[in-house]
Amino acid sequence: MAVYHAVGASAPRTDALGKVTGRTPFPGDLVMEGMLHIKILFAGRPHARIVRIDTSAAQAAPGVVAVLTARDVPVNEYGLIVPDQPVLCGPGSSKSGADVVRWEGDQVALVVADTEEQAAAGRDLISIEWEELPAVFWVNEATQPGAPQLHPGSPGNQLVHWLIRWGEMEAGWAASAVIVEGEYQTPFQEHAYLQPEAGLGYLDESGRVTVQVAGQWTHEDRKQICHALNLPEGQVRVVYPAIGGAFGGREDMSVQIVLALAAWRTGRPVKIVWSREESIIGHPKRHPMTIRTRWGADRDGRLTAVEATTWADAGAYASTTTKVLGNANLMVTGPYRVPNARVDTYGIYTNNPPGGAFRGFGGPQAAFAAESQMNKLAQALGLDPVELRMRNLLEDGDLMPVGTPLPPGVTIRQVTERCALEAGWKHGDDGWSRPDLAGPAPQRARGIGIGCAFKNVGFSFGYPEQSWAKIELIGGRQIERVVLYQAGADVGQGAHTVMMQMAAEAVGVPLERVRLVPSDTATSLNSGTTSASRLSFMSGNAIRGAAERALVAWQGEERPAVGEYLYRAPATTPYDPQTGACEPNFAYGYVAQAAEVEVDLETGQIRLIRVISTNDVGRALNPQQVEGQIEGSVVQAQGYVLLENLVVEGGRVRTPHLSTYLIPTVLDVPDEIRTVVLELADPRGPFGARGMAEMPFLPLAPAVTAAVHDAVGIWFDSFPLTPDRVWRRLQASEHCRPRP
């Protein structure tokens, strides 16, 4: 392995001191002289037309400076992929259909006032004449004839349908010795990042409409603002201060456009801070999915055919649903050799909160179905679940059902093997066998389960993936300072530190000499988004390119020596509409996890005792941060499978506070999370690195349900496994047998 001086070390986070001492400003902390405050009137109902909106009382209220409605938005639409969402809903809009609210989080009016209290009071004085429209909350109802239609261009409320047709299904079933069928249901999940949406809007010294906000992609935020305000890019600026977590939930616009709109209309600095309730109601969620699937295998446990149909609740607007479901469509057959496959994936509009990006991006739902099917197949065949996987995992050159192989460097077999060994599986002459567990407490049962997964790195399906970086080398005879320009957002994961480490490595100077000019559209070109586990991979390659050019300029005696580079990732291709054939991604990370649980047979409470997470990260650029991402993923996935329960009734979130939408606390983390990092270099990654920050989320849910099955003999095909729900199944089950 190559020897590096700056990457591969756990360099302390450059942002650590400011954050632990409270000095680092987050968007909610920003203040400017003469600043006004915004409150948003949300729809608060799932489907209705605004017939009339009367803002006169609000306008006349003390301290109110402006009330902005749909009429004030030049191009009243936005959306990351399809601009199907009004900035503000109401009559008099520049876009037809924008007088309709389609979920409770639709934004209707902005009240801008001297104080936050006055803005809130003004908001409460807006009077609206509503015409309630019939609403639809279930995917199966939304697709029925006669169901309320949300968007004119999407008959049957169908936003997207992806498919894969591969091999001969009849032949596949005929070759099967066993066939396992399952229907899986996965829930909403809320990002629950530490910092609710907030920001500051103002006109900067050169008159640009400027927004300081926490997002995931400065240049995309700017594009969305420019579109809605009908302004050229040169007149809008987006800057990210410190960002308090994102997990995909900051990809969509929340306060970006309204801050720009209010600053632009009033000419004054404006500030907004969402409450936790506004945050939970106001941004998209992880898609709930129903996956019906059938897997066949021959007597030796080799997969013969997989059929899967997925319905995802897209909610009221498209957001990133088409891309999320592209991933789910690809991953629902698992990281396995599947000779015959028939896959259909539908995204359906409803009047629920929109589904959007969330760590794993369609992968967790698909992995839950695929891994559960593998665990059930193992049971049906009388094979150990590790043994069954070993007979089917993809290797270099194996074709996926989309007709192409994974990019070179497929390591799913290595991570699974290592995970099994670390968890206590034994490998003997007759294959793999399950570990023995410590005896449970009275009235409890223990079990262990395993799962594995792959996660793409970077945007998929033909997207022109690229990332820009610039490096300035300053000094005389030797390089005294390195200034790195890169807009990639540090959402709290430590990306800035890692970028600086990569710059130090690429230039060949100690880390202390590197300074970063971070996320600001005024100083950087487009570096792309912090999502799809892409940032280290993409910005790393851009930084390497920029460093190389800067060093050439340095050799040529330029002072400062400047290198700019636009890294373009290897090309991918979209799904073929008839067969689904494509080259979906240019890079992947691979992961396997084992989970041990104890089930209280009388109360249904599940304790997650131990998680082993084995991850091929290619190269741990900063091992401490890698570990942080793995542990964070595990705990977030633990919440997903065991605890988090977003109750949505009639399109309204009934758990809009962190006292009712519970996420794990530090006391709830497993007794042991063993993080095993493999560094099997990705030939395409910077210094061999793969993206890694999503994949440890994927296998935990199916590993936990497999462990519960091991303990009590019941398959849970839906979650969260709240005690109440587990207790019901334990009651109803005749087979509930505690393992002796």
Added chain:
Amino acid sequence: MLPDYDSLAPATWAEALAALAAQPDVVPIAGGTNVVVGMRAGELRGRTLMDINRLPELHGIRVSDGHVVIGGGTTVAELLASPAITEHAYPLHQAAAAFANPLVRNRATIGGNLVDASPAADTYPPLLVLDAEVELVSLHGVRWLPLDQFVLGVNQTERRPEELLRSVRWPLAPERSAGLHHKLALRKGTACSVMSAAVRVDTDQLGRCTAARIALGAVAPRPIRAHEAEQSLVGESLTEVTIRRAAQLAGQACRPIDDVRSSAAYRRRVAEVVVRRLLTAVDLELKEGAQA
């Protein structure tokens, strides 16, 4: 967003009582962990807050005259750190340990918990099995009420607007008595109880139960005692049979609701399980005590 409010900070006990008597809109604030949450949700608009944290009358944990007496302003963290509580009120110690999280425990007071009177208020079940009484004081005088009579319903108590809860007291337990508490919640930190229970059993030399107390939280509009279950144990030895029967009766005493945390059916069922486990553990402890 915290709305504007007026506030008072009386320096003496007399001033505090006078302010309460004079202005019916005055709301005492101790740790504020209920009051501030309520204000953010738009409650208590236009009310005047009265900070009672600095009044020495509300502080202190004492053992005297065969009683444990604690000030109404005692924080949950102070309960947790007090050897007297661990020794003389172990169920209350356990409830304090399972209460909220360390930050909230530093502020939350016993008086606030009892006066707020949430059905899930965690100090009620242990204090109910300890036979606690509360002391209510106003300019008009002092009265003591058994805790079981003090609490009426969801956020409702016998406290009159002009009264402060000055202290809580309970008699020291007799010999051969043991008590325990358990909180069942959806997670370990910062969680509202799905249900909670405390039990206490006093026995004679032969190990027969002379008195039993079983109290349950979050299974009815107010924390309750399961009187029939208690009665069923009196005069009996704790055995698998008597424990099971008492636990069943405790389950039947519940009047739970469905909410986002769990179903009513689940609450009733786990109340039975938890009471059975607690009584079984208490039995074990008493037997170990008898051998020692």
